[in-house]
Amino acid sequence: MWLFDRDLWIEIFHTLGKNMFRTFLTMLGVIFAMVILVLLLGSANGMSNGFNKIFAGTASNSLFVWGQSTSEPYKGFERGRRIRYKIEDADILKKQIPEIEVLAPRIELGSHRSVVSVYRNGQTSGSAVYGDYPEIDEITKKKLVEGRFLNQTDIEHSKKVCVIGEETYKLLFDKGEKAIGQDIRINGVYFSVVGIYKPNNNINIDGENAVFIPFTTFQKAFNSGDRMGWMAIAVDPKTPVPLVEKQIKDILKHKYDIHPDDDRAIGSFDMSEIFNNITSFTMVLQGFSFFVGIFTLLAGVIAISNILLITVKERTKEIGVRRALGATPKIVKRQIVVEAIVLTAFAGLVGFAISVGILAIMNSMWGSGDDFPFANPMISIPQFVISFVLMVGLSVLIGLLPANRAVKVRPIEALREE
């Protein structure tokens, strides 16, 4: 096998080593190209990872549904009627739409997005107060700093417990003060703190200044009866969210006598839409990086071809002598193509090493993803393999150019040149 021919390699390193500076300059193009390719891809990946981190803990295949006011008169009702859901709706929807995996009803104290005064030992905070089912945690995960989230026992026994946000904790408690087991007062009712959560850089629909109490407790404590504010719904990942969204709305429209064309009566928010947008954005970014990187690489490899052409020109006489001594055109060509491959592969690896180093530095500086979506910028192994194979493939093709030039000259013409 010629690949293991020691003399071939001696020949190649001889010729490349003979002119170190030029060899280095030649490689520079490919080194830069590889650095650019890896940095672009790595950054795109980092961005993608950063977004994933933000979405971690949020079921991407989820939607939220709440009631608004009608915009069309229907069945004797005037427009502007407020839609208020009942807790039974949750069961109706779950029963009628099997694609719904989780449905967490919620009720809010006061009007939507309003705050309520929460007291403790003379300290007050204006917080949002929600009555929730533990299932909500499957849709928007809370990162608990202390204690636990609401559970099924809390619901069954309508326990007067609550989980508070870190912001609320800061307002109600002194720094370092133990909150678990302490009571806070909302509208004259006391609740015992069982958990504190903090934002985990992800999408936080509820804010950090909020108090979560069991739904059933909420009903009793604040006399909400069978009212339900809104629903967080997770859909089977194989089913498109808009499909389920329409089914839900149709059922609700029918139940609450809403005009079928009234789009404003039921408010909803499709999380998967944002998620898909971001996914396609990062994919476009990755594709673009690859595109730019590969063309830069092509330019680098062409530079190598160029230098090899010059080298061949310089070595015309040497090649002539070799051919007079019995080197076949195949041997001459092979040597030049292998030179191209060795140069490209080596430069590519150097570039790769440099860029991986840069990515590591970038990661240690911004990789935590605290300030903007950026985490673990690194290229994947398949990405590396594809770029490397592509690069070497290109170098073979492009090495053939000077190689053919080298054998085109007849030995006699090569020898005549002084």
Added chain:
Amino acid sequence: MIEIKDLHKSYKMGSNSLHVLKGINFKVEEGELVAIMGSSGSGKSTLLNILGMLDGADSGEYTLDGVPIKNLSETKAAQYRNKFLGFIFQSFNLINYKSALENVALPLYYQKVPRKERQEKAMQYLEKVGLKPWAHHLPSELSGGQKQRVAIARAMAAEPKVLLADEPTGALDSKTSYEVMDLIQQINDEGNTILVVTHEEDIAHMCKRIVHLKDGVIVEDKKIEQVKAAQYV
């Protein structure tokens, strides 16, 4: 060993064509030492290039050691050159980044001789031309005469049927020229067939036969009394 019949060759120079060889007929037996003489433009280098399969003839026959040389592909030509011929050039044409030993071993590399054997053989030939102590020197560290002796060793290394020397003393002073000719005579005395292209009378007379070329035809072909170069060294 070599047989040539009615060989023609012309070069195209723009619109006119230059008829360089106009029907050459000659024969070289094994063990001969032939000088091909002629002024510049007489076609002697062209003849040597055709003999060396570096160039093709337009018409005519060329047989080397019983093998007809015609319409060779570049690959075949390279293999025949390697097997049949050893080249000695006026400007030595050593590969400047290879040591004397590596230069001599190069034809053996193309014969796919294993590395160790190649080195040993190359060393033998270097010893033969008296340059064993210089084996690991680069051509730039050698004198002109030494370079030509390395080139001769290289030409001989593949044990070819015929040695072709194109003005082997053209770049050397007369003392060194005689040394090189002495070496060529020694090699010839061992039974090797050698063709020397030269335009120098004294060099030609150190061969055993002189072929005179003029305007693309052989005007004279005579056996001569060989002058031994050793007496001038």
